[in-house]
Amino acid sequence: MPKTDTHMTMRVVNHIRNMIETGDLQPGDRIPPEREFARKLRISRASLRTGIGYLAAMGVMDVRHGVGTFVAEGPPEIGKSSLSLLGALHGFQSWQMFEARRILESELAALAAERGREQHFASLSEEVAEMYATVDNPMDYLIHDVRFHRVIAQASGNPILAALMETITSALYDERRKTVERSRDLKESADLHREIYRAIRSRNAAEARSVMRRHLAMAQSAQEVETAAAPSGSNGQKKPRRKNEEQ
Amino acid sequence: MPKTDTHMTMRVVNHIRNMIETGDLQPGDRIPPEREFARKLRISRASLRTGIGYLAAMGVMDVRHGVGTFVAEGPPEIGKSSLSLLGALHGFQSWQMFEARRILESELAALAAERGREQHFASLSEEVAEMYATVDNPMDYLIHDVRFHRVIAQASGNPILAALMETITSALYDERRKTVERSRDLKESADLHREIYRAIRSRNAAEARSVMRRHLAMAQSAQEVETAAAPSGSNGQKKPRRKNEEQ
DNA sequence: AATCCCGCAGAGGTCCGACCACCAGAATAC
């Protein structure tokens, strides 16, 4: 992709990329209004917009109608929405997502045990408490469940891994939301989370990794059962016709 | 962000997403010409283009000037170029990328040992041979190095993990290309690759994982040395907070 | 004086219609 040339869109992308790399632009900063910026870059507003659109699609820019265009803030997100699209496109299977998640999160938990700080432990503890408090309300439970895992990702001290995890998790989330109402063993799930929390807090990386693995394996089978019980097959897989393939 | 709402761009994205999910569109298929498609969707060509641009940025569509617009083919790629951008934006550090890579690839190697097929083993063997043949030509060596790892990803049987790995790898690749010329211990590197290959072929998952870890740890320190020897610091962190000015 | 509401200004969103650049295959020239 190292073509600085033609393609207005790349010109815009590279220009902004430059501004970011030199520090002229930082997260939260606002870029000039489209009309003005376009004039400054000597390109049409339309072209500028395609470039901005490109960056926005990647989550690097945040465009707010009627307000302005900003450099994305907050935790980095990688192609969040794209995974589900790619999934539909290439027929990703549910077990593959779980496998990926299992690998990422178990290591994330181990890292969190090694590097986590008091503030993270506090958040984890709080989320666990909330989970116990909402075992009878799957919807609310799910929220704290997600947050718990997100805190672990932060505690790992590796934003890249955290971003990758978020990518997978958000793809699984929609699915999960549809079936969570049928969940039964939330108490058991909460217990496991508590175990994970304890392992991390006591800085026992191996234990944290192991329990996390167990938790996700259980979550996977639970999810499969709940999905199977669902009326219409909502996802998973379809094998229509493929033409030729291979690589 | 599952809103069918206004926003022409989302209308387009959802429409195409639908066509993909129902199987009307498959990898390699071509969508109608912009003018025609826009008419069919009752929107302007500009809006259609915005939506297509969005999908193209995520790697779901492949737009070819003068030819047409196609659904992406080949192995899925997640926000490939985005990671380096996000990296610049959030100050990802080199060690974080290596850590992520180490975690992903070691597990990938283990999976490959469990699920790899004869055809994968053959490719791996071939790449190893090529590596030995190019120990004196870093540039060429690098090509086979990358391919070797890619074959392992394929052999793992999990396209999601493969895509995640590709995301990280491509971000490291640029960096690598700049310093590879100074590499010295390619022979040693080739030996390690050979070890990995053997472990995978003998279906020794634990060994594959372990050697891969060792290999990547070594690659990391080599990279650090080579980078340090470089003239100007190319990455890492920057703190300037200057506004105004530009270009 | 404090509050509420409306309208303005500025930002992004959509559209149109013309024209440019590119690619592939057909028609033509050698």
Add this chain to the structure above:
DNA sequence: GTATTCTGGTGGTCGGACCTCTGCGGGATT
């Protein structure tokens, strides 16, 4: 027969008109 040119179709860029949304300030209301 091969090389060259032409041509039709497709994406890419342009600019400039008009719409919609948001934030905010000033006037009307209480």
